[in-house]
Amino acid sequence: MITNNVTDYLEALVNILRSEQKKLANEHGLQLIHLQIIHYLARCNRYSNTLLVLCEFLGQTKGTVSTSVSLLEKKQLVRKEADLIDKRKQHLKLTADGKKLAKHQSKAWSIAESQYQDGEHQALLAAFDSLLRKLQQGNNYKVFGVCHTCRHFKRQQGQVICGLTQEVLQTDEHQQLCVHHNS
Numbered sequence: 001m002i003t004n005n006v007t008d009y010l011e012a013l014v015n016i017l018r019s020e021q022k023k024l025a026n027e028h029g030l031q032l033i034h035l036q037i038i039h040y041l042a043r044c045n046r047y048s049n050t051l052l053v054l055c056e057f058l059g060q061t062k063g064t065v066s067t068s069v070s071l072l073e074k075k076q077l078v079r080k081e082a083d084l085i086d087k088r089k090q091h092l093k094l095t096a097d098g099k100k101l102a103k104h105q106s107k108a109w110s111i112a113e114s115q116y117q118d119g120e121h122q123a124l125l126a127a128f129d130s131l132l133r134k135l136q137q138g139n140n141y142k143v144f145g146v147c148h149t150c151r152h153f154k155r156q157q158g159q160v161i162c163g164l165t166q167e168v169l170q171t172d173e174h175q176q177l178c179v180h181h182n183s
Contacts (some may be wrong), residue, residue, distance in 0.1 A: 042102035145181030
Protein backbone atom coordinates (compact mmCIF):
# COMPACT_ATOMS: atom_id res chain seq x y z
CA MET A 1 0.00 0.00 0.00
CA ILE A 2 1.26 3.46 -0.88
CA THR A 3 0.85 6.10 1.78
CA ASN A 4 1.73 9.78 1.59
CA ASN A 5 5.37 8.82 1.93
CA VAL A 6 7.82 9.71 -0.86
CA THR A 7 9.80 6.54 -0.20
CA ASP A 8 6.74 4.36 -0.84
CA TYR A 9 6.09 6.04 -4.18
CA LEU A 10 9.74 5.80 -5.20
CA GLU A 11 9.87 2.15 -4.22
CA ALA A 12 6.80 1.41 -6.34
CA LEU A 13 8.28 3.29 -9.31
CA VAL A 14 11.66 1.57 -8.95
CA ASN A 15 9.96 -1.83 -8.74
CA ILE A 16 8.15 -1.14 -12.01
CA LEU A 17 11.36 0.11 -13.62
CA ARG A 18 13.36 -2.93 -12.48
CA SER A 19 10.59 -5.31 -13.55
CA GLU A 20 10.58 -3.79 -17.06
CA GLN A 21 14.39 -3.90 -17.18
CA LYS A 22 14.56 -7.53 -16.02
CA LYS A 23 12.01 -8.53 -18.66
CA LEU A 24 14.02 -6.77 -21.37
CA ALA A 25 17.28 -8.22 -20.05
CA ASN A 26 15.86 -11.75 -20.15
CA GLU A 27 14.67 -11.24 -23.73
CA HIS A 28 18.27 -10.45 -24.72
CA GLY A 29 20.06 -13.01 -22.53
CA LEU A 30 21.37 -10.29 -20.23
CA GLN A 31 21.27 -9.43 -16.54
CA LEU A 32 19.98 -6.23 -14.97
CA ILE A 33 23.49 -4.79 -14.52
CA HIS A 34 24.10 -5.14 -18.26
CA LEU A 35 21.09 -2.95 -19.03
CA GLN A 36 22.18 -0.45 -16.40
CA ILE A 37 25.56 -0.20 -18.12
CA ILE A 38 23.95 0.25 -21.53
CA HIS A 39 21.55 2.89 -20.21
CA TYR A 40 24.40 4.80 -18.54
CA LEU A 41 26.63 4.70 -21.63
CA ALA A 42 23.76 6.02 -23.74
CA ARG A 43 23.55 9.09 -21.48
CA CYS A 44 27.14 9.93 -20.52
CA ASN A 45 29.77 12.13 -22.16
CA ARG A 46 33.41 11.39 -23.06
CA TYR A 47 34.67 12.36 -19.59
CA SER A 48 32.40 9.74 -18.05
CA ASN A 49 32.54 6.70 -20.34
CA THR A 50 35.50 4.90 -18.77
CA LEU A 51 35.42 1.73 -16.68
CA LEU A 52 36.39 3.47 -13.43
CA VAL A 53 33.74 6.18 -13.77
CA LEU A 54 31.16 3.55 -14.68
CA CYS A 55 32.07 1.66 -11.47
CA GLU A 56 31.66 4.86 -9.49
CA PHE A 57 28.26 5.59 -11.04
CA LEU A 58 26.95 2.06 -10.46
CA GLY A 59 28.51 1.70 -7.01
CA GLN A 60 30.00 -1.65 -8.08
CA THR A 61 33.51 -3.10 -7.94
CA LYS A 62 35.87 -2.93 -10.89
CA GLY A 63 35.84 -6.73 -11.19
CA THR A 64 32.05 -6.95 -11.40
CA VAL A 65 31.74 -4.14 -13.92
CA SER A 66 34.71 -5.32 -15.99
CA THR A 67 33.20 -8.80 -16.31
CA SER A 68 29.87 -7.29 -17.35
CA VAL A 69 31.51 -5.01 -19.92
CA SER A 70 33.40 -8.00 -21.37
CA LEU A 71 30.13 -9.87 -21.83
CA LEU A 72 28.57 -6.83 -23.52
CA GLU A 73 31.59 -6.66 -25.84
CA LYS A 74 31.14 -10.33 -26.77
CA LYS A 75 27.48 -9.65 -27.53
CA GLN A 76 28.62 -6.69 -29.65
CA LEU A 77 26.61 -4.16 -27.65
CA VAL A 78 29.66 -2.26 -26.34
CA ARG A 79 33.11 -1.61 -27.77
CA LYS A 80 36.29 -0.16 -26.28
CA GLU A 81 38.03 2.72 -27.97
CA ALA A 82 41.48 4.10 -27.08
CA ASP A 83 41.63 7.73 -25.96
CA LEU A 84 43.06 10.01 -28.64
CA ILE A 85 45.46 11.70 -26.21
CA ASP A 86 46.18 9.05 -23.56
CA LYS A 87 46.36 5.67 -25.33
CA ARG A 88 46.29 3.84 -21.97
CA LYS A 89 42.78 5.12 -21.35
CA GLN A 90 39.85 3.20 -22.83
CA HIS A 91 36.44 4.71 -23.57
CA LEU A 92 33.35 2.51 -23.57
CA LYS A 93 31.04 3.14 -26.51
CA LEU A 94 27.74 1.63 -27.52
CA THR A 95 27.56 -0.15 -30.85
CA ALA A 96 24.57 0.38 -33.14
CA ASP A 97 22.87 -2.64 -31.49
CA GLY A 98 23.69 -1.25 -28.05
CA LYS A 99 22.10 2.08 -28.96
CA LYS A 100 18.94 0.31 -30.17
CA LEU A 101 18.69 -1.60 -26.90
CA ALA A 102 19.20 1.60 -24.90
CA LYS A 103 16.29 3.27 -26.71
CA HIS A 104 14.07 0.23 -26.14
CA GLN A 105 14.59 0.46 -22.35
CA SER A 106 12.56 3.60 -21.94
CA LYS A 107 9.56 2.48 -24.01
CA ALA A 108 7.20 1.80 -21.07
CA TRP A 109 8.15 5.07 -19.43
CA SER A 110 7.68 7.03 -22.66
CA ILE A 111 4.11 5.75 -22.88
CA ALA A 112 3.37 6.96 -19.34
CA GLU A 113 5.15 10.30 -19.88
CA SER A 114 3.18 10.97 -23.07
CA GLN A 115 -0.03 11.03 -21.02
CA TYR A 116 1.10 14.15 -19.14
CA GLN A 117 0.39 17.60 -20.46
CA ASP A 118 3.53 19.68 -20.99
CA GLY A 119 3.16 21.75 -17.81
CA GLU A 120 2.53 18.65 -15.70
CA HIS A 121 5.53 16.90 -17.23
CA GLN A 122 7.83 19.86 -16.52
CA ALA A 123 6.56 20.10 -12.92
CA LEU A 124 7.20 16.38 -12.42
CA LEU A 125 10.74 16.68 -13.80
CA ALA A 126 11.42 19.70 -11.59
CA ALA A 127 10.20 17.83 -8.50
CA PHE A 128 12.37 14.79 -9.27
CA ASP A 129 15.36 17.04 -9.99
CA SER A 130 14.91 18.83 -6.68
CA LEU A 131 14.55 15.55 -4.76
CA LEU A 132 17.64 14.08 -6.41
CA ARG A 133 19.79 17.15 -5.68
CA LYS A 134 18.66 17.23 -2.04
CA LEU A 135 19.44 13.52 -1.61
CA GLN A 136 22.86 13.92 -3.21
CA GLN A 137 23.81 17.05 -1.28
CA GLY A 138 22.33 15.95 2.04
CA ASN A 139 24.14 12.62 1.97
CA ASN A 140 27.36 13.61 0.17
CA TYR A 141 26.63 11.38 -2.82
CA LYS A 142 28.64 11.84 -5.98
CA VAL A 143 26.74 14.09 -8.37
CA PHE A 144 26.54 12.92 -11.96
CA GLY A 145 24.73 15.79 -13.59
CA VAL A 146 23.96 17.00 -17.08
CA CYS A 147 26.63 19.35 -18.47
CA HIS A 148 24.42 22.33 -19.23
CA THR A 149 23.39 22.53 -15.54
CA CYS A 150 27.03 22.62 -14.36
CA ARG A 151 28.84 25.70 -13.10
CA HIS A 152 31.71 24.90 -15.51
CA PHE A 153 29.41 25.07 -18.55
CA LYS A 154 30.15 27.99 -20.90
CA ARG A 155 29.01 29.29 -24.26
CA GLN A 156 31.68 31.24 -26.13
CA GLN A 157 31.69 32.41 -29.74
CA GLY A 158 28.94 30.00 -30.73
CA GLN A 159 30.63 27.02 -29.08
CA VAL A 160 29.80 25.02 -25.99
CA ILE A 161 32.81 24.68 -23.67
CA CYS A 162 33.61 22.81 -20.48
CA GLY A 163 35.16 25.47 -18.26
CA LEU A 164 36.94 22.81 -16.21
CA THR A 165 38.82 21.19 -19.11
CA GLN A 166 38.64 24.21 -21.46
CA GLU A 167 37.61 21.81 -24.23
CA VAL A 168 34.90 22.37 -26.81
CA LEU A 169 32.06 19.94 -26.19
CA GLN A 170 30.97 17.78 -29.08
CA THR A 171 27.42 17.69 -30.42
CA ASP A 172 24.89 16.91 -27.66
CA GLU A 173 27.59 16.39 -24.98
CA HIS A 174 26.18 19.33 -23.03
CA GLN A 175 22.98 17.28 -22.64
CA GLN A 176 24.76 14.21 -21.27
CA LEU A 177 25.84 13.03 -17.81
CA CYS A 178 29.27 14.11 -16.62
CA VAL A 179 31.42 12.89 -13.75
CA HIS A 180 32.86 16.41 -13.31
CA HIS A 181 29.44 18.01 -12.78
CA ASN A 182 29.41 20.73 -10.17
CA SER A 183 26.18 22.57 -9.45
